[in-house]
Amino acid sequence: MxxxxxxxxxxxxxxxxxxxxxxxxxxxxxxxxxxxxxxxxxxxxxxxxxxxxxxxxxxxxxxxxxxxxxxxxxxxxxxxxxxxxxxxxxxxxxxxxxxxxxxxxxxxxxxxxxxxxxxxxxxxxxxxxxxxxxxxxxGRARVIAYHPDKTPEVPGSVRDLVEPEWKGKVGYAPTNASFQAFVTGMRILDGDDATRTWLKGLKANGAKAYAHNIAVLDAVESGEVSVGLVNHYYWYERVAEKGADKVKAKLHFPRGGDPGALVNxxxxxxxxxxxxxxxxxxxxxxxxxxxxxxxxxxxxxxxxxxxxxxxxxxxxPSLDSLDSPKIDLARLDSLRDTLAMLQDVGMV
Structure with missing residues (x-):
């Protein structure tokens, strides 16, 4: 229990x-x-x-x-x-x-x-x-990492990742604080009911859970998943360490105030x-x-x-150029409710 x-x-x-x-x-x-x-x-x-x-x-x-x-x-x-x-x-x-x-x-x-x-x-x-x-x-921006050979069309929004074409192709880190902050941001933008529905859809769509952002990026890099939800700097650190020509994964910064573009x-x-x-x-x-x-x-x-x-x-990309959702970051304090929701849908 x-x-x-x-x-x-x-x-x-x-x-x-x-x-x-x-x-x-x-x-x-x-x-x-x-x-x-x-x-x-x-x-x-x-x-x-x-x-x-x-x-x-x-x-x-x-x-x-x-x-x-x-x-x-x-x-x-x-x-x-x-x-x-x-x-x-x-x-x-x-x-x-x-x-x-x-x-x-x-x-x-x-x-x-x-x-x-x-x-x-x-x-x-x-x-x-x-x-x-x-x-x-x-500051750090939420982004979608993707494997270019396995992703002919990059998803425009994280909301798209519950669609059938992404079944078994998405990596995420549900116990990671940055993912939980993103979910909290989605709750603020879309409401609790819509967010819970999205989380259930993501899980039902066979999204693969990993321990942390680095593991998600590794999975995208290897082609184990096609796309992954991470923070931007993990990719840039890897490029700095290995060189851009040695990193297969690419990044997409969602637009339109998408919850997947949260800047925390x-x-x-x-x-x-x-x-x-x-x-x-x-x-x-x-x-x-x-x-x-x-x-x-x-x-x-x-x-x-x-x-x-x-x-x-x-x-x-410059911070000013990002099209992140306009929310009061102090409202991300409702982490307890987010954790309860993640627990309720069986993600943590």
């Missing part, structure tokens, strides 16, 4: 907290409380971004804020739930989330402090909180009541600096969001 969803989320959140995640940046990686510099309290960051991805950047952040940084890594939704549970007792000063929904959940419960307007103004309103309490720092953000918020809020605000400023934005653009192949920084990745 499946466990109730709330119990599952609580258990996952607890597991994230007690994993040996940390790895504070800088010399002497540790999560202990004794690592402060010169008696200064450490800046505690809860990070939903993977250690392998952001540790080099957070090492530079440590120097920028002038204090020891301690990082607790985990899933963004789980860490958000943990922060809500901890409330004023939390030692975290900054939440670095993989997606906007987890930040929106904290904002809804008024757990985030207002950011300076000058900081917010560095990022377009579409990619930050309307309440002024979190901001995106990097990784973002940050300062925890309300934190004794280290000034250091946390400095950390936000650093993540929007040219140095950090260039890191996102060049190292992780994401979209930089701060004004004045553009991506130099070859053949990557």
């Amino acid at each position: 499946r466990r109730p969803l709330v119990r599952r989320l609580t258990a996952l959140a607890a597991a994230a907290i007690f994993l040996p995640a940390a790895a504070a940046c800088g010399s002497g990686d540790s999560t202990g409380e004794s690592g402060a510099k010169g008696g200064t309290s450490p800046l505690v960051i809860y990070s939903g971004r993977q250690q392998a991805l952001v540790k080099p950047l957070l090492a530079k952040l440590e120097k920028a804020v002038g204090a020891k940084v301690q990082v607790r890594y985990g899933d963004s939704a789980e860490l958000s739930a943990q922060l809500l549970d901890e409330g004023d007792r939390t030692k975290a000063a900054l939440f670095f989330s993989q997606d906007a929904g987890a930040l929106g959940a904290l904002s809804k419960e008024k757990r985030l402090a207002k950011l300076p307007q000058a900081t917010l103004d560095k990022v377009a309103p579409a990619y930050r909180s309307a309440n002024g309490d979190w901001t995106g720092v990097s 953000v990784a973002g940050v918020g300062v925890l309300k009541g934190s004794g280290e809020s000034e250091q946390a605000r400095k950390a936000v400023e650093f993540l929007l600096s040219k140095e950090a934005q260039t890191y996102f653009a060049e190292d992780t192949k994401e979209y930089p969001l701060a004004a004045g920084v553009t991506s130099s990745v070859k053949d990557l």
Whole structure:
């Protein structure tokens, strides 16, 4: 029998907290409380971004804020739930989330402090909180990866993937946070009934589930499936590693505000009541600096969001050119309902 969803989320959140995640940046990686510099309290960051991805950047952040940084890594939704549970007792000063929904959940419960307007103004309103309490720092677009030899006509919309011609030809990662955020976006755009019908149709059409985006891209690359639902940067990272002539898969950026074209953000918020809020605000400023934005653009192949920084990745469409759905990213906070829906249709 499946466990109730709330119990599952609580258990996952607890597991994230007690994993040996940390790895504070800088010399002497540790999560202990004794690592402060010169008696200064450490800046505690809860990070939903993977250690392998952001540790080099957070090492530079440590120097920028002038204090020891301690990082607790985990899933963004789980860490958000943990922060809500901890409330004023939390030692975290900054939440670095993989997606906007987890930040929106904290904002809804008024757990985030207002950011300076000058900081917010560095990022377009579409990619930050309307309440002024979190901001995106990097963006990623949902795309359709396809095998050109097996896809004579690329699907114009993800909604088409439940049609008979795509039976057994679609790959997706239902347990992946980015897929779940996309489903949440579809719920906002199309409504719950239509989204549930689409998910059931996708499953009934023999779509193949994989553990993560990389596995989906691998399946497209090998021809195991014809198309796959992924984030854009996985393909660009592979091209950078192997060369464009060695990568068989291609990308399609859906148009017309399609839910399959969602642009989500990784973002940050300062925890309300934190004794280290000034250091946390400095950390936000650093993540929007040219140095950090260039890191996102060049190292992780994401979209930089701060004004004045553009991506130099070859053949990557500009962020302004994408025809993504116009939704308030804070509304992606209804992840719990999305997980319940995915569980109901048997995808997770």
